[in-house]
Amino acid sequence: MPSGNRNKGVALALGVLAVGMVGLAFAAVPLYQMFCSVTGYGGTTQVAEANPKGVIAREMTVRFDSNVDKTLPWTVKPASPITDKIGTVDTVTYVATNNSDKPITGQAIFNVAPDLAGVYFNKIECFCFTEQTLQPGETVEMPIVFFVDPDLADDRDLATVKDITLSYTFYASDSEGS
Known part of the structure; x- marks a missing residue:
């Protein structure tokens, strides 16, 4: 050649x-x-329409956390911890306030700790699925409907886990209204 x-x-x-x-x-x-x-790697949760597997006797405490990026002038109060039987569908509420004098659009990203529990954490409804626009000084309740999949009880790596933390980080969106 x-x-x-x-x-x-x-x-x-x-x-x-x-x-x-x-x-x-x-x-x-x-x-x-x-x-x-x-x-569920990295604490990524699942999305579900309902819990088809029922409820088991083992209890789990779910704690809630919020972090707000410094570019978003919101205050966000997380829901209080909840302890319930695994598989129970629960609803909790975060409360967000726009502290600025203009409409601000924000969105949240989330993760679950411990990371291995993410695959068992199922959200039925969550404010994190859409952007939120808050008017100046507006306070809104932002619900989450979720359950922990009973299959978690069969995971040896999570046999001693008694607490799961759902954490949200809120940030300003690039959409109009920001």
Whole structure:
């Protein structure tokens, strides 16, 4: 093979490799999010419509936490801890106040600790699924309807876990109203 053809082949292979790497870089975030939602990795919770598995005798305390990014002028009070039998569908409420003099749109991201419990934490309804716009000085209640999957009791790694923490970080959204 003449030297010129070999150089063209190498250049073509390197070009294809570069384009492939750029494509993988763009696909990395959605693929990682899909992986986390399926496995519960990193404390990612599940989404459910109801609890089809029933309630078991083991109790679990769920604690709630909130953090607000410094660019979001909101105060957010988390729900009080709740102790209930695993599988019970519970509703709790966070309370958010817009401390600014203009409408502000925010959103929350969440995780569960311990991380392994994320796959068993199921949200039926959650304010985190949508952006929230609060008017100046407005205070709103933001409910979460959830249950802990009874299959958690079969996970040896979580046999001694008595507490789960659902934590939200609130941040300003890029949408209008922010």
